[in-house]
Amino acid sequence: MILRRLGNKQVIAEKIQKQFPSHNIYIEPFFGAGGMFFNKPKAKYNIVNDLDSDVFNLFQVVSTRLDELKKAFELMPIHSDLLEYWKTNTEEEPIRKAMRFLFMSNFTYLGKGTTIGLVCGDSKGFLMSKIDETAKFLFDVQFANFDFRKFINSLSFRDKIEQSKSFIYCDPPYLGTDDNYSHSFTENDSSELFDLLCNSGCRFAMSEFDHPFILKQAEQRNLNLIIIGERKNLKNRRVEILITNYANAPTLFS
Secondary structure, eight states: OOOOOTTOSTTTHHHHHTTOOOOSEEEESOOTTOTTGGGSOOOSEEEEEOSOHHHHHHHHHHHHOHHHHHHHHHHOOOOHHHHHHHHHOOOOSHHHHHHHHHHHHHSBGGGOSSSBOOOSSOHHHHHHHHHHHHHHHTTTOEEEOOOHHHHHHHOOOSSHHHHHTEEEEEOOOOTTOOOSOSSOOOHHHHHHHHHHHHTSSSEEEEEEEOOHHHHHHHHHTTOEEEEEEEEEOSSOEEEEEEEESSOSSOOTTO
16 A cells, blocks of 8 residues: 555454455445555455545646556655645645655654654665555556545446446545545445445445434444444544445344
């Protein structure tokens, strides 16, 4: 992985994957840092999406302009002056936009873009070593830049057999949490996502916290709920859950 973002699934990806059904086509409407995608066996066909233009641009640049990105990244200083400049200035040129996003996500404290993050070791060198690996993994992956509604509605399958071999994994911004995403979720967004997934004709799984609204939506649709684990910080503790429309585990609501 070449991005550090709050809420990415790298740490618990293996635990969640154990609940995934077999599939030939993997579909992910909320790609983010790719914490699940880069830490699971790659499916035969992969279709991923993210509304964030910084995310989309970065992975497009990694896929299509790798050498230019690596050369620019090698020359990029990790310096507070650059941070101060990029706090108030965005970039439009794809390479520079990708560089800014990498800098703000990986070299500032918690990826929040406020102060330089102080870490031990050669973090820049480590990231450089991951760029080629990322580009290789992204080969032949279809990557879209849509709102999740448009993305899911755009999915089409040749026949029922292909549809039955497809699997959608959703990791949306969690309801009721503070995050560093540019597009946070509302209750209406969550309800619409549930409806789209239930009407997709595909097997699906959604990661979330045990928020009362989310639990109610799952219960109304008779979906299955799998406890993944507990997340704790100084302010609160929450239970990470996986909601599915297939019966790898008994439903919580029976």
